[in-house]
Amino acid sequence: MKPEVTPVDRSSRAPLVLLLLCGLSWLVAGGLLGLVASIQLHSPGFLGGCEFLTYGRMSALAETAFVYGWLANAGLALALWILGRLAGEPLRAQNWALFGALFWNLGVAAALVGVAAGDATGFALLGLPRYVHMILLFSYSAIAVAGLLAWSGRLRLVAYASQWYAAAALFLFPWILSVAHVMLFSAPVRGVVQSIAAGWYAQCAWTLWLAPLALSVAYYVVPRVTGRVLPSYEFASLGFWCLIFIGGLTGGRHLLGGPVPAWIPSVAVVSCALLLFHVSIVLLNLRGSFRGGGIALRFISFGLLSYAAGALADAATSFQAVAAHTEFTYFDEALRQLALYGAASTILFGGIYFAVPRITGRAWLSAGLVRAHLFLTLAGILVLFGSLAAAALAQGRGLADPAVPFADIFRHTRPWLVAATAAQAALLLGNIALALNFAGTAFGFVCAPEAAAFNPPSAMEAPPP
Amino acid sequence: MKSNAVFFLGLFGALLISWACIVLGSNAQLGSQAPFYDDNQGTAFPQWMPGAAARGELVYRDLGCAACHTQRVRRPGLGYDQARGWGERQSVARDYLYQPWPQLGLSRAGPDLANLADRKPTAPDRDDLLHMLYAGSDDMPAYRFLFEERRVGRSAQRSDEAMQLTGALEPRRGREVVPTARARDLVAYLLSLKSDYDYPESVPYVAPGGEGAAEPPRNTGGAK
Numbered sequence: 001m002k003p004e005v006t007p008v009d010r011s012s013r014a015p016l017v018l019l020l021l022c023g024l025s026w027l028v029a030g031g032l033l034g035l036v037a038s039i040q041l042h043s044p045g046f047l048g049g050c051e052f053l054t055y056g057r058m059s060a061l062a063e064t065a066f067v068y069g070w071l072a073n074a075g076l077a078l079a080l081w082i083l084g085r086l087a088g089e090p091l092r093a094q095n096w097a098l099f100g101a102l103f104w105n106l107g108v109a110a111a112l113v114g115v116a117a118g119d120a121t122g123f124a125l126l127g128l129p130r131y132v133h134m135i136l137l138f139s140y141s142a143i144a145v146a147g148l149l150a151w152s153g154r155l156r157l158v159a160y161a162s163q164w165y166a167a168a169a170l171f172l173f174p175w176i177l178s179v180a181h182v183m184l185f186s187a188p189v190r191g192v193v194q195s196i197a198a199g200w201y202a203q204c205a206w207t208l209w210l211a212p213l214a215l216s217v218a219y220y221v222v223p224r225v226t227g228r229v230l231p232s233y234e235f236a237s238l239g240f241w242c243l244i245f246i247g248g249l250t251g252g253r254h255l256l257g258g259p260v261p262a263w264i265p266s267v268a269v270v271s272c273a274l275l276l277f278h279v280s281i282v283l284l285n286l287r288g289s290f291r292g293g294g295i296a297l298r299f300i301s302f303g304l305l306s307y308a309a310g311a312l313a314d315a316a317t318s319f320q321a322v323a324a325h326t327e328f329t330y331f332d333e334a335l336r337q338l339a340l341y342g343a344a345s346t347i348l349f350g351g352i353y354f355a356v357p358r359i360t361g362r363a364w365l366s367a368g369l370v371r372a373h374l375f376l377t378l379a380g381i382l383v384l385f386g387s388l389a390a391a392a393l394a395q396g397r398g399l400a401d402p403a404v405p406f407a408d409i410f411r412h413t414r415p416w417l418v419a420a421t422a423a424q425a426a427l428l429l430g431n432i433a434l435a436l437n438f439a440g441t442a443f444g445f446v447c448a449p450e451a452a453a454f455n456p457p458s459a460m461e462a463p464p465p
Numbered sequence: 466m467k468s469n470a471v472f473f474l475g476l477f478g479a480l481l482i483s484w485a486c487i488v489l490g491s492n493a494q495l496g497s498q499a500p501f502y503d504d505n506q507g508t509a510f511p512q513w514m515p516g517a518a519a520r521g522e523l524v525y526r527d528l529g530c531a532a533c534h535t536q537r538v539r540r541p542g543l544g545y546d547q548a549r550g551w552g553e554r555q556s557v558a559r560d561y562l563y564q565p566w567p568q569l570g571l572s573r574a575g576p577d578l579a580n581l582a583d584r585k586p587t588a589p590d591r592d593d594l595l596h597m598l599y600a601g602s603d604d605m606p607a608y609r610f611l612f613e614e615r616r617v618g619r620s621a622q623r624s625d626e627a628m629q630l631t632g633a634l635e636p637r638r639g640r641e642v643v644p645t646a647r648a649r650d651l652v653a654y655l656l657s658l659k660s661d662y663d664y665p666e667s668v669p670y671v672a673p674g675g676e677g678a679a680e681p682p683r684n685t686g687g688a689k
Contacts, residue, residue, distance in 0.1 A: 054606060167472070193496055
């Protein structure tokens with residue numbers, strides 16, 4: 001049997017641990033900011049006396065820390081690790097990745113300071129002030145260099161699905177960000193075309209960057225843990241190209257009934273429905289993850305279910321008849337959380353539980369913290385989505401009746417928003433457990449068992465609950 | 466997937482298609498839109514924002530007001546926008562022609578503001594808006610940092626700008642609360658938000674066979 005910790009893992013430890021450490025720190029920081037924003041939704045006076053703590057800025061801060069801090073760092077770390085492992089040789093251009101990681105995180109910190117000071121752009125998923133775009137662009141490209149070198153130096157001529165998704169995410173994000181920068185900031189388009197371009201960016205950031213990062217992890221970990229060839233693998237490339245070609249066209253669904261040409265939301269409806277084809281192929285390929293087996297698969301299977309449910313709900317709410325009730329309500333927020341947290345983060349959690357023992361050469365420090373994290377995350381996401389959806393229902397019903405004043409709508413949604421805050425707190429606790437466990441494992445504050453002592457893959461896993 | 470070149474060209478092509486289709490396509494359609502010149506009134510619409518309102522838009526953006534307020538009225542028949550009195554017609558692209566950063570918004574935790582200054586039957590005036598910003602409400606935070614509390618002499622006259630506050634909000638004797646320049650700009654911006662001019666493209670389309678089927682939709686534009 002081949003040893004599970006290979007020289008490839010050991011030699012590329014430094015940039016991967018740095019990226020993961022930064023990612024988990026941002027996850028906790030973003031969770032705190034998100035908790036404050038979530039409290040402000042039901043108690044508007046909370047911390048409202050300070051300008052930089054108002055809800056508008058707080059929600060932008062939480063989103064920026066979560067997407068560009070946590071998802072980007074963790075996704076990049078796992079993408080580099082997967083590409084390096086499948087290349088079968090130590091990661092090349094590690095200094096590029098190391099410096100890229102350093103400057104990426106400096107850029108994210110600068111973005112947060114800028115948003116708190118009032119430089120937010122007001123665009124969804126692109127709250128980054130314009131002056132950090134360049135540093136993020138170049139540092140991301142520097143990190144991507146290491147990944148793309150690993151891609152081009154791969155062992156086999158035919159790449160695997162996880163490599164396609166990782167390489168696509170590494171290659172496409174700099175293009176998306178630079179196009180958005182030109183069209184929205186350096187030579188801004190006029191009027192509502194800005195909103196269309198911003199919607200295009202937000203949807204591309206999800207379908208061409210964050211979702212591929214997560215899917216790359218799922219496509220790598222599932223066959224490794226189950227020890228089987230992926231079923232119906234010959235369809236995987238169809239699913240990949242479906243996502244890449246259709247994904248960018250779904251940006252208009254938030255503009256339904258807005259002051260834009262009617263064909264934009266119409267294209268989005270069709271594209272959202274076509275994306276279901278991609279989702280069904282992903283589920284078909286990765287259905288082995290639902291049979292259980294280890295902590296990593298539990299997270300990943302939950303993430304895949306959230307991914308499918310989110311895509312289904314996206315398609316449903318892009319129809320005018322449904323959108324008339326759900327548009328502008330908390331349902332948008334619920335779907336955003338389901339995608340970014342329920343799908344992308346959970347799959348990355350699974351990837352981290354699989355990868356960290358192999359990267360650091362030590363088994364997880366505490367199985368109790370792992371189980372606490374699993375429980376808090378799954379319960380937190382379900383409660384968060386459920387309560388936001390219930391709030392959206394109450395809000396949609398109230399809005400539709402012109403006799404109901406906004407104060408009454410607020411009274412009806414408030415209990416659900418309080419429940420959403422409780423869910424955010426649970427998620428934050430779970431993430432603190434993960435961060436502590438990671439720090440303890442990676443830096444060996446406490447003597448963790450050396451993973452090299454036992455080689456079967458199952459020994460790398462924390463025992464399933 | 467054997468060829469690197471085909472793979473990356475495919476990725477690039479996919480991105481190019483969606484960008485060209487969505488962003489360039491809409492820019493080709495709307496990017497060269499001109500203001501509408503009304504012969505009867507001898508002026509063009511939309512009108513430029515006054516300077517204070519343009520500064521106020523920056524305040525609106527940097528405080529993230531769009532996190533809870535949309536600025537787009539949907540067309541009659543789609544949703545509740547007309548029933549809530551937010552505007553008699555839908556917002557059209559031309560309304561945003563002179564806004565450097567249109568803030569369409571995604572959430573209606575608060576009411577839509579696209580036509581705030583021309584709401585029927587009553588639109589809020591300057592004092593209403595300042596009071597709302599200072600006092601907040603159950604479902605809206607107070608923005609006290611946009612106001613300044615300062616001392617006035619015991620017998621001195623209060624500033625013209627001083628807020629008329631009663632009850633718990635009333636400042637101590639010898640003090641007064643005045644809006645800062647940012648608050649005044651923000652309110653000027655909110656008061657500039659009105660879609661009171663009917664462009665040809667904003668007249669609701671009447672389906673053939675319905676009421677007024679004998680004549681085609683009025684296509685001339687005009688002020689109410």
